[in-house]
Amino acid sequence: MLQVRFDGRFDGWREAARDLLHRGIAPHHVEWLAGDEAGGLFGGHVEPESIEPSSPVRIPRQLLAELETAARFRTADRWSLLYRILWRVAKGDQTARLVGDVDGSELHARIKTIRRETHHLHAFLRFSPITCPSGPDYAAWFEPAHDILTSAAPHFAERMGLHSWLIATPDDAVLWDGDVMHYANPCPAIWRQLAQTAQESGAELWKTYYESTFNPARLNRDVLQNNLPVRFWKNLPEGPLIPQLMSRARAGAQRDGQAERVATRPGKRIERPGQA
């Protein structure tokens, strides 16, 4: 088993993989070690025999993009799957990329998860205005399940015009100063604090809207949870309202659609036109 240590980033992996491929070292001989990960017990002792040193191989650009996306999936064997697919394609086995294949199906499942998590970040991240004059205009705290921050964050530069903003996660963070994206890994403590404290401010109007737009006559918990997984609730201003609204709907308001705070206010009929 050959232990290959690299910086834990896609570009680092790509360099190492290119070298291994060139030396003709098969995937089952390689153990990938990202950063300071400890290797397996039997690792690193023997240099495996290379099967056949090959001339430089050409890899479709599209495949590289697929591998880069799949590399964001947090799991122990992320780098070895990528190398196995790269190896197979380099040897002329194009099925390795297809959904119908054992490796290909895993590749596409990971890509799909990454796309979904990117979509989650675009959807469920909440910016709060920052009052501190030295800070950015807006800050958000988000807890992604995969390493998607760098690829997902540019979306907000398109949305926010000339505003500056910060997104902090338990691992890394980005700051957009209105012009340039600054990336930090790990997330600086001060950014973390800024994002987490900002999160609590001033979402009263939004919570009121959320409460009022829910129709208790159509309560449908399964659809809600499939689309808005519970792990996001705690960081959304409307999150704490969800269980409350559900139990209120079950306790009788389900008869019709109107929200309590509207139903208890005085109403008004409109005169027929011409009769007023």
Place this chain on the structure above:
Amino acid sequence: MQLIEKLSVLADAAKYDVSCASSGAPKRSSKGRSGLGATDGMGICHSFTPDGRCVALLKILLTNFCLYDCQYCVNRRSSDVPRARFTPEEVVTLTLDFYRRNCISGLFLSSGIIRSADYTMEQLNRVAKLLREEHEFRGYIHLKTIPDADPQLIAEAGRYADRLSVNIELPTEASLIRLAPEKQVVTIKQAMHAIHEGETEAKAEKRAPRFAPAGQSTQMIVGADATDDSTILHTAQSLYGDFRLRRVYYSAFSPIPHSPKTVPFEAPPLLREHRLYQADFLMRSYGFKAGELLTGPGNLPLDIDPKLAWALSNREHFPVDLNSAEPALIARIPGIGILSAKRLVALRRQKRIRFEDLTRLRCSLEKAKPFVITQDYRPSLAYRESSALRRQLSEGPVQMGLW
């Protein structure tokens, strides 16, 4: 009245319209520019309510004062509900604040009819104009069009909005006359036609100003009258054909407080609504015709989905050999979607399709089993009667909700 109180009344009043899509807009960006907002054609659901509905847009009424008396509507003039009215500036402030917080992708604005159709439409346009011109807002705007409004005003709305919609509400003229006395099929269709014309003109000329680039949609209420699914689907089909609508939304009638006796006092038929959406999807994306899904009058079955129902009554097309069949027919196999059909066709260029390939493509094996042939598999169920198959594949009895 405080802004927050108005918001609670006017969001509550707008929630019975189920459409909330924010897709189909052309690409726009505010990167490095003043103003706010972007669109890229993909809709984003920023939240979901406990009724499972997506929140993509700030969906509110400008006012719920209304001169009309549509029986199914909570805001009808004879309804005893609290009334409120936003100023256009208030709607703008709310939209921009929610947008910056990343709670929404834009605004979906509708209104009760006040003073006149023209006045109401002018007010809606004013909000959109403020957003686009004063605040350089590049997010999504969906305006509900008032059918009787001057075509000039509808044309103006099309310049500001990404999407326009006119609600047909009820699928037949008879129901409309009975339940929505002030509305007329003729004017609704005229407004749809005007929007369609606007779209066509804008597309024909390269430099023409944009006109509702995300197209138009409509909504039909299901279960407020006795109309069956067949009529509803045929109406939808003709709307898609005549006016090139992007979407028809089906909204299960929701009981409203102090319901008039003309509409049912029943829990909403949510499963029926769901089946209609499935059937609608088959019409838009799979090329099914309404007449194939429902050959006569009546409703879609509730216990099985419409694609399975079609397959069970058209057994002569099955089983289908995945290694040789036309892609369009593969997509018609229950349990195999359009995407899987495409992937199967790509895969079979490389190798023969085996049954286990369906597992990897995450097809619904239970459903697909009786209808497919692969290299290593022939269905033993293929000669079983449809009624027996249906019993086996139906989703089973569901406990009725108590309320």
